[in-house]
Amino acid sequence: MSVLELRTTDPEGTRLAAQVIAGVLRPGDLLVLDGPLGAGKTTFTQGLGAGLDVRGPVASPTFVIARVHPSLSGGPALVHVDAYRLGGSADLEDLDLEADLDDAVTVVEWGRDRVEHLTSSHLLVELERPDQVDDPDLPEEPRTLRLTPAGPRWDEGAVTDLARALDAA
Ligand code: ADP
Ligand code: MG
Numbered sequence: 001m002s003v004l005e006l007r008t009t010d011p012e013g014t015r016l017a018a019q020v021i022a023g024v025l026r027p028g029d030l031l032v033l034d035g036p037l038g039a040g041k042t043t044f045t046q047g048l049g050a051g052l053d054v055r056g057p058v059a060s061p062t063f064v065i066a067r068v069h070p071s072l073s074g075g076p077a078l079v080h081v082d083a084y085r086l087g088g089s090a091d092l093e094d095l096d097l098e099a100d101l102d103d104a105v106t107v108v109e110w111g112r113d114r115v116e117h118l119t120s121s122h123l124l125v126e127l128e129r130p131d132q133v134d135d136p137d138l139p140e141e142p143r144t145l146r147l148t149p150a151g152p153r154w155d156e157g158a159v160t161d162l163a164r165a166l167d168a169a
Contacts, residue, residue, distance in 0.1 A: 005144065010140070079104045081107070
């Protein structure tokens with residue numbers, strides 16, 4: 001399995017990376033975000049929202065579990081879920097979302113080991129603050145983003161497109 005890793009130096013960089021990723025996403029895609037509090041999961045989702053041109057603002061959905069952001073330009077909606085308080089296997093159908101997940105791009109914070117069963121494919125995005133900052137005087141706030149595509153949707157061609165888009169950015 002191929003894993004793509006990138007590093008950003010500030011929140012805007014994480015948003016931009018997500019915006020680039022949004023450019024290769026298709027209706028029905030599921031993104032599973034993993035990483036501790038403050039890692040940048042919501043910040044990443046804001047970039048997805050910008051890239052998909054959806055109605056905002058994209059904010060932490062903690063108190064609502066899920067929000068649907070409709071497209072402003074006829075593309076897929078962004079369904080933004082916070083699975084933190086959902087049980088083991090989250091059943092998104094039970095959330096009664098006003099969106100068909102086959103037509104939307106769905107992104108789930110804290111989704112790891114909770115929502116992968118919902119689709120045959122997903123893109124796992126692991127965000128973390130590196131333990132070791134090379135130079136503490138640098139005004140950087142680095143994050144590592146590790147992308148692990150899984151399932152038939154992410155065949156070699158699709159992963160290559162993703163890698164090329166990120167390289168070009
Ligand atoms: P999470 O949803 O994972 O809890 P948030 O996106 O809500 O995280 O918060 C991340 C915080 O870290 C924000 O305050 C953001 O401005 C800050 N930050 C600093 N550097 C980065 C970076 N490189 N990428 C993403 N967020 C960053
Ligand atoms: Mg969050």
